[in-house]
Amino acid sequence: MSSSVIRHWTSASLLAAAAWTSSCGGGGSGAEPVEEPAGPGSVVGASGDLALAGHVLRRTTFGATSELLDELVNQGTGAWLNRQLDPQSIPLDESPRLLALRAVIPEPASELDAPTQGQLVGWRLAHALYSPRQLEEQLVDFWESHFNTFWFQVQPFTGSNTTTNWFEWRESELFRAHALGSFHQLLIDSATSPAMLIMLDNVMNVAWNPNENYARELLELHTLGVDHGYTQADVVELARCFTGWGVCQVAPGSIADPLAPCGGAPGDLWAFHFDTALHDGGAKRLFAGKSYQLDLPARSGAGGLQDGFDVLAHLAGMSLAAEFVSTKLVQRFVADDAPADLVAECVKRWKATDGSIREVLVVIFNSPYFHDGSRFWTKVPAPLESLATTIRAFDGELSTLGQLTRMQEWLDGTLNQKLFRWDTPDGYPDAGEKQLGTAKVLERVRFNATLALGDSLDPTWDLRAWLLAHAIALDDPAAIVDAYVRVLFQGAIDAEARDAAIQFLTTDDTGAVAPLDPAAPDWDGRVRLTAAFVASLPEALQQ
Amino acid sequence: MSRRRATAFDRRSLLGWSGATALGLLGSLGAPAPLFARARAAGTGGPGDRKLLTIFLRGGNDALNTIVPLHDADYLAPTTRPTLALAPNQCLDLGNGAAAFHPALAKLKTVYDLGSVAAIQRVGYPAPTLSHFSGQQFVETAKPGDYAFREGWTARWAAQSAPGGSALSAVSVSPQLMMQFSGAKVLPHVPSLAEYSTGGDPASVKLFGDATSGLFARYAAPTTGAHFDPLVHATGDALGASLAELATLPAYTPLDGSFPTSLSELVSHGLPAADWALGFFSELRDAVHVLKHSAATIVGVEIPGFDTHAAQGTLAGPHADRLAVLAHALRALWYETELDLWPDLVCVVQSEFGRTSAENGSAGTDHGHAGAALVVGGPVQGGVHHCDPTSWPSGATLFETDGRYVEHSTDFRAVLAEILERHLLLTPPELDLVIPGWSSLAGPTFAPLGVLA
Numbered sequence: 001m002s003s004s005v006i007r008h009w010t011s012a013s014l015l016a017a018a019a020w021t022s023s024c025g026g027g028g029s030g031a032e033p034v035e036e037p038a039g040p041g042s043v044v045g046a047s048g049d050l051a052l053a054g055h056v057l058r059r060t061t062f063g064a065t066s067e068l069l070d071e072l073v074n075q076g077t078g079a080w081l082n083r084q085l086d087p088q089s090i091p092l093d094e095s096p097r098l099l100a101l102r103a104v105i106p107e108p109a110s111e112l113d114a115p116t117q118g119q120l121v122g123w124r125l126a127h128a129l130y131s132p133r134q135l136e137e138q139l140v141d142f143w144e145s146h147f148n149t150f151w152f153q154v155q156p157f158t159g160s161n162t163t164t165n166w167f168e169w170r171e172s173e174l175f176r177a178h179a180l181g182s183f184h185q186l187l188i189d190s191a192t193s194p195a196m197l198i199m200l201d202n203v204m205n206v207a208w209n210p211n212e213n214y215a216r217e218l219l220e221l222h223t224l225g226v227d228h229g230y231t232q233a234d235v236v237e238l239a240r241c242f243t244g245w246g247v248c249q250v251a252p253g254s255i256a257d258p259l260a261p262c263g264g265a266p267g268d269l270w271a272f273h274f275d276t277a278l279h280d281g282g283a284k285r286l287f288a289g290k291s292y293q294l295d296l297p298a299r300s301g302a303g304g305l306q307d308g309f310d311v312l313a314h315l316a317g318m319s320l321a322a323e324f325v326s327t328k329l330v331q332r333f334v335a336d337d338a339p340a341d342l343v344a345e346c347v348k349r350w351k352a353t354d355g356s357i358r359e360v361l362v363v364i365f366n367s368p369y370f371h372d373g374s375r376f377w378t379k380v381p382a383p384l385e386s387l388a389t390t391i392r393a394f395d396g397e398l399s400t401l402g403q404l405t406r407m408q409e410w411l412d413g414t415l416n417q418k419l420f421r422w423d424t425p426d427g428y429p430d431a432g433e434k435q436l437g438t439a440k441v442l443e444r445v446r447f448n449a450t451l452a453l454g455d456s457l458d459p460t461w462d463l464r465a466w467l468l469a470h471a472i473a474l475d476d477p478a479a480i481v482d483a484y485v486r487v488l489f490q491g492a493i494d495a496e497a498r499d500a501a502i503q504f505l506t507t508d509d510t511g512a513v514a515p516l517d518p519a520a521p522d523w524d525g526r527v528r529l530t531a532a533f534v535a536s537l538p539e540a541l542q543q
Numbered sequence: 544m545s546r547r548r549a550t551a552f553d554r555r556s557l558l559g560w561s562g563a564t565a566l567g568l569l570g571s572l573g574a575p576a577p578l579f580a581r582a583r584a585a586g587t588g589g590p591g592d593r594k595l596l597t598i599f600l601r602g603g604n605d606a607l608n609t610i611v612p613l614h615d616a617d618y619l620a621p622t623t624r625p626t627l628a629l630a631p632n633q634c635l636d637l638g639n640g641a642a643a644f645h646p647a648l649a650k651l652k653t654v655y656d657l658g659s660v661a662a663i664q665r666v667g668y669p670a671p672t673l674s675h676f677s678g679q680q681f682v683e684t685a686k687p688g689d690y691a692f693r694e695g696w697t698a699r700w701a702a703q704s705a706p707g708g709s710a711l712s713a714v715s716v717s718p719q720l721m722m723q724f725s726g727a728k729v730l731p732h733v734p735s736l737a738e739y740s741t742g743g744d745p746a747s748v749k750l751f752g753d754a755t756s757g758l759f760a761r762y763a764a765p766t767t768g769a770h771f772d773p774l775v776h777a778t779g780d781a782l783g784a785s786l787a788e789l790a791t792l793p794a795y796t797p798l799d800g801s802f803p804t805s806l807s808e809l810v811s812h813g814l815p816a817a818d819w820a821l822g823f824f825s826e827l828r829d830a831v832h833v834l835k836h837s838a839a840t841i842v843g844v845e846i847p848g849f850d851t852h853a854a855q856g857t858l859a860g861p862h863a864d865r866l867a868v869l870a871h872a873l874r875a876l877w878y879e880t881e882l883d884l885w886p887d888l889v890c891v892v893q894s895e896f897g898r899t900s901a902e903n904g905s906a907g908t909d910h911g912h913a914g915a916a917l918v919v920g921g922p923v924q925g926g927v928h929h930c931d932p933t934s935w936p937s938g939a940t941l942f943e944t945d946g947r948y949v950e951h952s953t954d955f956r957a958v959l960a961e962i963l964e965r966h967l968l969l970t971p972p973e974l975d976l977v978i979p980g981w982s983s984l985a986g987p988t989f990a991p992l993g994v995l996a
Contacts, residue, residue, distance in 0.1 A: 201905055204853045209904025213852040216673065216910065226674045226690065232945065235673070335770075378770045414734050416718050423847055424601075426676050432771045433693070437720035437732035438782040439739065441775075445758060446742070449750055497761060504757070509745040511756065529746055536750070536758055538766075541775045 041349075041362035043085065045078025046371075052077055054490035055376045058543040059333050060084060061134035063389030066470060066487050081365050084135035085180060085358055094132040097397060101126035104401050110252075111269050114166035121419050122404035124172065129388050129398060139179035139357070141384070142332055144172060144419070145427030146325075147190035147222060149199040151420045157198045157247075163270060167195040168420045183325060183355035184316035187222065191312055192258075192272040194247040200425060203246040207280035210239035217425045223315040225324035230287065237286050241296065241307040244279030247272060259302050279304040286311065292318055322350035326360055328430070333364050335378040336432050342367050377492070377542045380432035383415035385543070386444050390451060390535045393487045395469075396460040403460070414443040436541070445536040452525075452532035463527050464518075474518035477505040480527060484534040493539050501537075505530040593966055594834050596876070596890040597697075597723065597843040599683075600869070602850030603675060605862055605908055606897035606915035607941075607949070609648070610662045612930050614641035617900070617941040627857055627902045637662060642930035647863040651870035651917075654877050660919050661994035663958060664930035667913040667951025671896060675850065675910070678895030683723035685956055685978045696959070696977050697841050698726025704973045709838035710784030716830040717845050718822070724843060729777040731785035736829040739789060751783075759783040788837060795832040801875035802828035814871055815864040819847055827872050831879050834888070840967065849894060853905035873919050885921040889966045889995070892917040893955060900941040900949060912948035916958055918994045922966060928992050929953055954988045956981065965995040 046052055053072035057064035060081070072080050083090060093099055105119045105126065115123070124144075128137050149171065155164040174189040190196050191214075197203050200214035215238035220226045249268035254260035258274040281304050286294040294314045296307050315321050326346035330338035345367065346360045353359040369375055381389065387410060391398070398404055411417045422428050451461055464474065472479045481501040485493050505526060508514045517523060534540075612618050613631050621628075634643030635652045642662065644652055654660050668687040672678050681687035685696040697713045705712035711731060715724035720732035733739050741751045752759050762779025766772045802824040803809045806816040814820055823846050830842045846865060855862040873890065880888055893916050898908035929935060929952050943950045956978050963969045963977060975981050 201852045201907070204905035204907075206904040209902075211852055211903050211905045211907065212909040213850075220674050226677050227672055232673060380771050380775070414738055416734070424675065424850075431693075433725055433774065434719070436771075436774060436778045437715075437725075438729065438778055438785055439720075439732045439734050441778050441782050442739065442741070442786075445751065446747075449742070449747055452750075453744075453746055496764060500761060504749075507749075509749050511749065525746070529750060533750060533758065538762055538764075538772070538775045538779060541778075542771055 041359055043078045043081040043362055043365045045076045045081060047076035048073060050490045051373060051376065051492065052371065056081065060138055062128045062137065062385055063392035064487060065392050065395065069487065069490065084133065085361060087133035087136040087180065090132045092132065095130045097399070098126060098130035098132070100399060101130065108166065108169060111163060111166045114162040115169050117161065117165055118401055118405045120165045120169055121408045122401050124419050125404045125407055128384060129391060136176060136179045140172065140176045143175040143179060143186060146328065147196065148422050148425055148427030149193070149195035150423050152423070154195050154198045157203065158270065167193065171195050180358040180361065181356070183357060184313060187312045187316050190222065191308065194270055194272065197245060197247050197272065202242050205239060205243050205245060206278045207243045210236070210243055210280070212236065212239045214242055215239035221426055223318070223321040223324065228324065229320040234286055237284050238311060240280045240284055241311050244275045244304060245308055246275060258305060274305045276301050276304060316355050319347060319351065322347040322355065326350060329360060330364060332430055333361070334369050335375055339369050342369050379543050380435040380541055381543045382428065382435050383411055383417040383440065383444065386540070387411070387447055390448055391460060393535065394461050394463060394531055395466050396451065398460060410447055414439050441541065448532035448535045452528040461528060461531070463531060464524065475516050477502050477516050481505060481530065481534065484531055488534060489539055493537070497537055497539065501530060501534050504533050592887045593840065594884055594888045595841045595962065595967060596830060596834060596888065597841065598869070598890065598892045599721065599843065599845040600849045600892065600894040601679065601845055601847045603896045603898055603910055604849045604894035604914060605851060605855065606664060606913065607900060608645055608862060609866060610664050610915045610927070610930055611643045611645060612641060612664070612935055613643050614932055615935060615937040615940060617938055623900060623941065624902045626906050627855065627908070629857055633858065637927050639927045639931050641932060641935070642927045645863065645866050646858060647866040648870045650874040654874055654919060655925060658925040659877070659921060659923050660917060660925050661923050661928060661992070663916045663918065663928040663953060663992065664935065665913045665949060665952040666916045666955050666958065667896065668954050668956070671912045673896070673910040675895055680722055682893055682895055682955055683721060685959060693722060694726040695721065695723035697723045697843065698728050698730060700841065700977045701730055702726065702728035703976060704969055705840060706838070709788065710781060711788050711833065711837045711839045713841035714833055714839050715843050716826045716833065717843060721843050721845065729774070729781040731781055733829065735825065736789065736832060739786065741786060792832065792836045795836065797828060798878055801879050812871060814867055817864070820868050823868060824872070831876065835880070835884060851907050852903070852909060853907040855907045876919070887921065889918065889920040889922055889962055891958065891962060892919070897949060899947050901947070912944060913951040916955065918958065918962070923994055924996060952988060953992065956984065957989045957991060961991045961995055
């Protein structure tokens with residue numbers, strides 16, 4: 001199945017026959033009927049609708065800009081989404097700022113020039129802020145959480161910070177490459193990623209006494225959902241399938257060969273490795289008695305590697321997995337309470353397209369739920385989304401690694417959205433209430449204040465230039481506030497809040513009324529602080 | 544009762560000073576003068592003076608290597624835990640002829656010997672999940688089995704039973720707002736007291752504002768009632784009120800070493816030089832400060848990293864490290880509060896589950912069923928529960944289910960209910976709202992243990 005599946009970590013000869021022609025995918029026991037694959041779908045959107053344009057941008061980017069709002073209003077949300085659904089069609093040089101940051105952070109070619117920690121996180125932040133392929137970045141964020149690995153749990157195994165950075169970098173790049181591709185491929189990317197093999201202890205999973213850690217989370221977190229269609233007996237059986245999976249250092253020419261002999265000589269590189277001596281070669285039966293029961297034959301030696309790949313293929317094709325992952329996608333792109341009928345539509349499309357994430361997204365973006373105005377503003381932005389939204393809305397520029405590192409420090413602190421450092425395998429949560437809490441609200445306001453006051457990320461906002469570019473009179477408080485409100489809320493804010501912002505702009509720090517004078521020394525501070533005020537309103541915590 | 548209310552000096556002279564000296568804390572406790580200065584009368588015992596600290600051990604603490612069932616031949620059998628079993632002569636005997644503490648709990652043993660620690664084995668709930676996240680949810684909501692229910696029991700307590708008038712009735716001092724504290728009634732989430740501030744510069748003062756201006760006025764404005772709008776507004780309101788109340792707290796200077804503040808200080812106290820430990824002690828310090836000096840009744844903290852699937856270690860290693868941190872923390876809690884809060888302070892330590900009775904092939908343990916709980920504090924009647932030959936039959940307990948798990952004999956809700964009823968003085972109807980359906984739960988696993996009088 002899945003001729004589109006890209007083979008990473010596997011050499012052509014060793015796994016070609018084995019890994020990708022699943023014993024279950026061809027209709028073995030428990031295989032479920034699959035519809036004829038259909039051609040790629042496309043999204044039907046609407047033009048001339050500012051509210052919808054804002055909604056689409058809030059759901060699928062790290063924040064609206066005036067230019068994007070204009071584009072979606074004028075050319076329609078459909079055209080824009082269809083382009084985002086095909087990220088390779090969007091040249092990265094549409095964003096000079098991204099290109100500049102990519103030049104600051106050299107892209108490593110191998111483990112030997114692994115990134116620093118700042119580069120690892122900075123690369124993610126640079127792309128979230130400035131990639132023209134914004135939907136792809138939203139999905140990178142989604143998959144990084146879905147298949148979360150914790151840097152500090154990986155590091156002790158190799159004892160090397162740079163190797164750990166490399167593992168995380170490599171894994172993240174695979175998630176980006178396959179962000180809108182096949183779920184089966186993403187599952188393989190994660191399962192064979194050294195970071196995951198170490199994080200969930202497959203590196204210590206041995207035939208005579210299996211370690212259940214990966215097996216459980218593969219079912220609970222990656223495919224089926226908690227206590228959803230499996231039992232503890234399945235976890236035990238599944239752990240047997242992955243015995244012998246691990247990592248080791250091999251000759252540079254053999255990193256794609258999981259059966260290559262482990263070395264450790266200078267110059268050897270870390271790679272996914274299968275140790276036949278640690279594998280339980282006996283027959284296995286998963287999901288016994290269920291319609292999706294999977295039987296794996298006894299396989300000795302290198303053939304045992306097939307167990308794990310068969311399981312991944314089987315799981316990726318299961319309706320329960322389609323339902324679980326689709327539900328998470330609907331929660332991400334529509335609302336926390338995923339409508340059951342929309343999830344059912346997603347599952348149908350998943351089954352018809354071998355789990356194409358792109359196709360599931362097409363279903364979501366075409367759904368009435370996605371276009372229903374009463375379902376706008378139903379989510380709470382994650383901290384990264386909040387920070388990026390404020391920076392992007394006012395055309396903030398981060399151009400150095402140091403600035404990206406400052407941004408990382410904000411996320412690592414009270415906001416607690418630690419990229420590559422979330423300590424449990426469930427990943428950073430998506431649910432609205434998890435983004436709130438008094439400390440996280442306080443910290444978001446403090447971040448916006450920092451932007452306004454130009455403390456640590458300076459110079460990132462040039463609001464005079466921004467207002468002039470929008471043809472806003474610099475001495476017109478109402479026009480300035482309306483420009484802020486348009487880019488952040490597309491006008492969807494009550495009159496009292498707008499009045500409060502205007503009053504805020506027309507008073508000085510002591511609260512005394514003072515006219516806004518573009519020539520006065522306090523002009524810049526007042527328009528900046530007012531931008532922070534508008535970006536910190538209760539409305540800004542809803543998306 | 545009289546022993547529990549013994550004066551500070553009785554206890555210092557009997558146990559505290561000598562214990563501290565022997566454990567190398569002489570420097571930190573050398574001068575008695577500050578103790579006089581810090582002394583105040585113990586609380587009246589009314590609802591406003593009674594305090595509860597909750598400590599969640601995230602990841603599933605290995606109960607068998609915490610409160611060790613040395614009387615059970617299965618535990619000591621070489622096939623059960625070939626590398627992880629603790630030898631009887633390594634453990635700290637708890638005096639009931641059966642149970643013993645892990646040696647890393649030596650500092651807790653000091654408090655146990657005061658009669659202020661109830662060590663409870665076989666704590667759990669029916670039909671346990673093996674998922675961390677659902678397990679933690681079940682414990683924090685006090686509604687096991689309901690996957691969709693995400694309102695914390697403390698939030699429900701605060702909504703209806705908290706003494707009125709304070710925004711700090713319950714506080715989550717943790718990196719993430721703990722689900723236990725999450726609900727329609729918004730409670731303060733304070734990861735760090737030092738960071739919990741708007742800043743005093745004029746621009747920030749203007750930005751945040753107050754009830755009539757700035758952002759706080761906007762958060763106080765009426766909510767649309769739609770989706771997350773009510774929660775967003777309530778969170779802003781709780782933020783403003785908690786900031787104002789916390790700003791009135793006096794400075795707090797803990798005893799040296801109670802809450803290590805650097806990696807080298809951790810090492811000097813025999814603790815692991817790890818960021819997670821520093822983070823926890825910083826949170827614990829803030830938690831104790833809030834308990835001491837504010838109207839807070841319930842404060843929660845947590846320790847990460849108990850998910851020891853591989854190389855968990857015995858005398859040393861990840862599990863021993865965490866137990867050592869916990870023990871240091873609980874003894875510090877006693878040091879820090881003995882002269883004021885201790886007679887009115889209860890601390891409960893829980894985890895989402897225990898671990899498999901046998902070790903796996905990675906010198907670790909996998910997710911299990913019943914776990915252990917500790918209830919610590921001045922009002923506590925110390926002792927061991929459900930780890931003796933009667934409640935834990937040797938040879939018939941370790942592999943009771945599926946040949947893998949210890950089953951619970953005490954429901955975690957029974958431990959919680961006893962604390963809520965006897966310490967926080969909840970009425971039966973209140974208890975039913977905090978622990979859903981409590982009055983309809985019947986059977987021996989729900990019987991009170993008598994950890995509180």
